Amino acid sequence: MDALAPLQRRAFLRFAGVVAATTLLPSGCSAVSSDLRPLSADTLSVLSPRAYATFQAFSMRLAGPGLAREIRARNLDPAGVADAWVARRPALGDALGQGLVVLEWAVWPLLPKWRPFTSLHDTGQDRVLASLAASRMDLLRDLYRGLKSLATLALYTQPAVRRSLGAPDPFDVPGIALALRELPRDPKSSMKIEP
Amino acid sequence: MLRADAIVVGTGAGGAPAAAVLAEAGLDVLVLEAGARWETRDFDGEPATMLQRLMRATTAPDSGMELYAGACVGGSTVVNDALCWRPPPEVLASWRDEHGLHGLGDLVLSPYVEAVWEQVHATPTGRDDLSRNARLLERGARRLGWAGEAMPRNVRGCAHLGLCNLGCPTGAKQSALLTWIPRAERAGARVLPLVRAERVLVEVGRVRGVAARRIDPDSGRPLAPLRCEAPLVVLAAGVLETPALLLRSGIPAGNGLQFHSSVYVTARFSDRVNGFFGPTMSYAVTEFSDVHGRRGPGFMLENVTVSPMTTAASLPGFGLDLERAMTALPHLARTVVVLRDETRGRVTLDRKGAAVISYRPVPHDLERLRVAIRELARLYLAAGAEEVWLPIEGLAPVRREADLAALDARTLVPRDFTLLYAVHLFGGASMGARPDAGACDEAGKVWGVAGLYVSDASCLPTNTGANPQITIMANALRIAEGSAATSSSQRARTDPLAGKSP
Numbered sequence: 098m099d100a101l102a103p104l105q106r107r108a109f110l111r112f113a114g115v116v117a118a119t120t121l122l123p124s125g126c127s128a129v130s131s132d133l134r135p136l137s138a139d140t141l142s143v144l145s146p147r148a149y150a151t152f153q154a155f156s157m158r159l160a161g162p163g164l165a166r167e168i169r170a171r172n173l174d175p176a177g178v179a180d181a182w183v184a185r186r187p188a189l190g191d192a193l194g195q196g197l198v199v200l201e202w203a204v205w206p207l208l209p210k211w212r213p214f215t216s217l218h219d220t221g222q223d224r225v226l227a228s229l230a231a232s233r234m235d236l237l238r239d240l241y242r243g244l245k246s247l248a249t250l251a252l253y254t255q256p257a258v259r260r261s262l263g264a265p266d267p268f269d270v271p272g273i274a275l276a277l278r279e280l281p282r283d284p285k286s287s288m289k290i291e292p
Numbered sequence: 293m294l295r296a297d298a299i300v301v302g303t304g305a306g307g308a309p310a311a312a313v314l315a316e317a318g319l320d321v322l323v324l325e326a327g328a329r330w331e332t333r334d335f336d337g338e339p340a341t342m343l344q345r346l347m348r349a350t351t352a353p354d355s356g357m358e359l360y361a362g363a364c365v366g367g368s369t370v371v372n373d374a375l376c377w378r379p380p381p382e383v384l385a386s387w388r389d390e391h392g393l394h395g396l397g398d399l400v401l402s403p404y405v406e407a408v409w410e411q412v413h414a415t416p417t418g419r420d421d422l423s424r425n426a427r428l429l430e431r432g433a434r435r436l437g438w439a440g441e442a443m444p445r446n447v448r449g450c451a452h453l454g455l456c457n458l459g460c461p462t463g464a465k466q467s468a469l470l471t472w473i474p475r476a477e478r479a480g481a482r483v484l485p486l487v488r489a490e491r492v493l494v495e496v497g498r499v500r501g502v503a504a505r506r507i508d509p510d511s512g513r514p515l516a517p518l519r520c521e522a523p524l525v526v527l528a529a530g531v532l533e534t535p536a537l538l539l540r541s542g543i544p545a546g547n548g549l550q551f552h553s554s555v556y557v558t559a560r561f562s563d564r565v566n567g568f569f570g571p572t573m574s575y576a577v578t579e580f581s582d583v584h585g586r587r588g589p590g591f592m593l594e595n596v597t598v599s600p601m602t603t604a605a606s607l608p609g610f611g612l613d614l615e616r617a618m619t620a621l622p623h624l625a626r627t628v629v630v631l632r633d634e635t636r637g638r639v640t641l642d643r644k645g646a647a648v649i650s651y652r653p654v655p656h657d658l659e660r661l662r663v664a665i666r667e668l669a670r671l672y673l674a675a676g677a678e679e680v681w682l683p684i685e686g687l688a689p690v691r692r693e694a695d696l697a698a699l700d701a702r703t704l705v706p707r708d709f710t711l712l713y714a715v716h717l718f719g720g721a722s723m724g725a726r727p728d729a730g731a732c733d734e735a736g737k738v739w740g741v742a743g744l745y746v747s748d749a750s751c752l753p754t755n756t757g758a759n760p761q762i763t764i765m766a767n768a769l770r771i772a773e774g775s776a777a778t779s780s781s782q783r784a785r786t787d788p789l790a791g792k793s794p
Contacts (some may be wrong), residue, residue: 160604161615178340185344185512226610230685238707239356246605246711253600253618254340263622264568264600267337267455 129215132169135177142184144176147215148197152176154215155200156248158222163261164252173258175251182250193247196240200225207237296322296482298524298779299502301489301537304367305764306748307528308472309408310772314526315479317776322520323481324502326488326529327364328509332470335459339601342458346371350532352637352651355706357553358713359649361530365485366469368530369761373456373573374445374465375594376414377758378405379766380583391753392725393734396767404766411475413466414762417442421450423570426595428561428625430575432675438579439586443594443759445571454597456572472765487518490645492525492541492744499525499743524779526736526772527721528748535639535720535750536647538731543738545731548722549637549651550755551714552630555683556596556606557665559672564622567598573628580667582632583757590632590757591664593671598624606711608685617681625672629664630715632757633657639720651714658704661712666696683710716760721750736771743779747771 133150135141141149156175157165167173183190199207201214209228210217217225229241252258256266297319300311307323315321330345348363362368379401387393408414422430422442433440446466447456456465463470477483486507493500501521505514527534531549538545575595580588600621607617617624637651653661669680669690679689685708687698706712723746724730727739736751738744747768749760756763 159610159614161611161613161618163615163619182340182344185510187511187513223611230610235356235707242356242707242711245610249601249604250340250343253604254338256338259600262600262618264598267453267458267461 133215136171140177141180143190144180144194144197147201148194149176149180150215151197151201152179152193152244152248154222155226155244156252158219158226159245159248160252164258167257173252173255175248178251178255179247182247192243196243199237199240200229200244293519293521294322296320296520296522298322298526298775299324299520299522300481300526300528301502302367302528302530302534302748303365303473303483304362304468304528304530304748305369305761306530306750306768307367307526308369308468308476309411309765309768310526310528310747310775311476311481311483312472312479313769313772314524314776315476315481317773317780319524319776319779321476321479321481322522323476323483324487324489324504324520325365325367325483325485326507326533327362327367327485329365329483329485330370330459332459332461332463335455335461337453337455337458337461339458339599346459348532350647350649352649354650355652356712357551357651357653357706358711359532359551359717360713361532361717365473365483366467369467370459370469371457372467372759372761373596374447374460374571375573375759376409376412376444376446376762377584377756377760378409379763380757382583383754383756387753391723391729393723393753395734396723401766401770404769405762407769408762408765412446412471412762412765413448414444414446416444417571417574421445421452421571422574423452423454423567423595424565425567425570425598425625426575428559428565428675429577429593429595429627429671432671433577433579435674436671438577438671440575440577440579442574443576445574446761447571450571452570454568454570454572454599457597488514489527489529489537490540492527492537492543492741493519493521494541494543494741494744497740497742499523499741501525523782524743524745524775526745526747526775527750528746528768530748531717531720531750532639532647532649534746534748535731536641536645538721538738538746539639539641540645543731543741543744545721546639547636548719548730548753549639549649550635550718551633551637551651552716552755552757553633553635553653553657553661554628554630554713554715555661555665555709556602556626556628556711557668557672557683558598558603558607558617558624558626558681559675559677560617560620560623560679561625561675561677562623565598565625566622567625568600568621570597572597577671580664581757589660589663591660592630592758593627593664593668594630596626596628598626602711606683607681608683608687608710625677627668627672628715629661629668630759631657631660631664632755636719653706658706661709662699662704666699669696669699683712684708685710716749716755718749718752718755718760721746722753723751724753735774736767737775745771745775
């Protein structure tokens, strides 16, 4: 699933370039907090350290506080997974980088903020995500959907996350056998299987 | 340079059967596949790895619709959900009556369908094979008095791992990789993975071969050119590529693109559903279908596995809302809408020669998606769901039927859906009764180019209203058989010893 497919468009790339050029000045060039930075920039194939931090921040707000804690604690690295994923797809790598430029640097009236996304508080970041999801601009909706798809891929395919949600590992044969035994009828359950 | 009697481009449902037929007819067959070759032992069930290896995706820029296709030896048959429907008689009748394709009737296609049915081991799905996820769909349908049925699947000894669409790591799913491709190779076909066809070579109205490039397996970048020559070329590179290949070769194509559009609806139950186990899909509500004898508005509702990634991607909202839904994962059930679109799109080329898909759902299709979502939510509530998430950003979960008023009040555009995608693709190089009605004739032969055929879903004149792999394979057998006969008679005319043992 190439989550960033919606962003693979010349119009989007031009749009991102304009945003980068026109909003860098008002939004400033503040430093990124240490818990969003990559442990080592040398390990990144496609993303810049700033883009890495932006994707980490987006993923934390998308997935909610539980997984955000794991990302902050470095137990999960969605931006690292995303970087490896798009490394094999050069065009998507470009689109991801440009999309993250928009998310990080775009300011009002494009997005409801005056500062870089990574420097906003939680509520400010949530406001940005809600604005993207409901935007009247197709390109901004595509940005939200593309980043959401890639972040869900980068998070929910991780074995630790799957296990924490109660989903099995691919070859969890005992778990499957247990589930199948439950299938015909569980007398304690209200979920009766109708004949 | 490579020479052969026949070249088949693509190894999926349209290419692999054609390769087998041509090789068994005694032709020296070269099969080109842009993707890599993976075997059952390589299918580790890890979604990230499998998606990277087996699939490709693109989008329709005008609507944001996402399009997926297999990208490996075996094509989409490796990543489909093993569902088998015979070609709907109504669809074949419309191809005959509305499109003038008299050679595609039920009687003509029927023997090919039966041959496919047997080859891929399509078998009825028994009640023991219905997961709890599927049974909830069935339960809701029964309570509402709606028609539904378990769908036949092409499997042998399914282990209920819930990994059909990630290659099937036990080899139970009888994809082209395990059926048609070995059969073609036993008959002498040479399968070349990681070779992408770029252009069809045509001289004076006759096909000469294919200009291709080897593909770097790590980066996916094109490497050295490879010229392949043959007097017979069968295109089956999929709906995303076959029309583009024709267009790059200066041959008119690209019209008549049609999808089955899809969205997911997710429901939470108080008891565990364990929707990640069992066949990824197995039960269909056919009440609203307009094929196989039904007269509904034209959609089916099919249960689908509750994989964490696609579930999260298709749920509306983010943050606490998404977390609350995802932490209930074992209690979730999910169903996909399979809409028989009326929309027609087209394939064109960008400046680099890559396919660009134009597909903007017409209002009637969006309206029917709304109806499908509403009815599915009603079904889940009837089955006992505590809440139902609709695949539309900004809509709250539904807990009672009255909540569906918000859905009815909403004006829908394609980008309102959390994930609107094409689950099946058709057309772009359609068969037509005349050159101005399609890219090829009813034998699959491209108009104006002797020896060039199309055998995949891109040659089907419309969508089918049901999962199409059996229809595609049967039609590919028919086309390949015809092309082999034509090729043999031509060889016999030019070389009296052709096909005879030395």
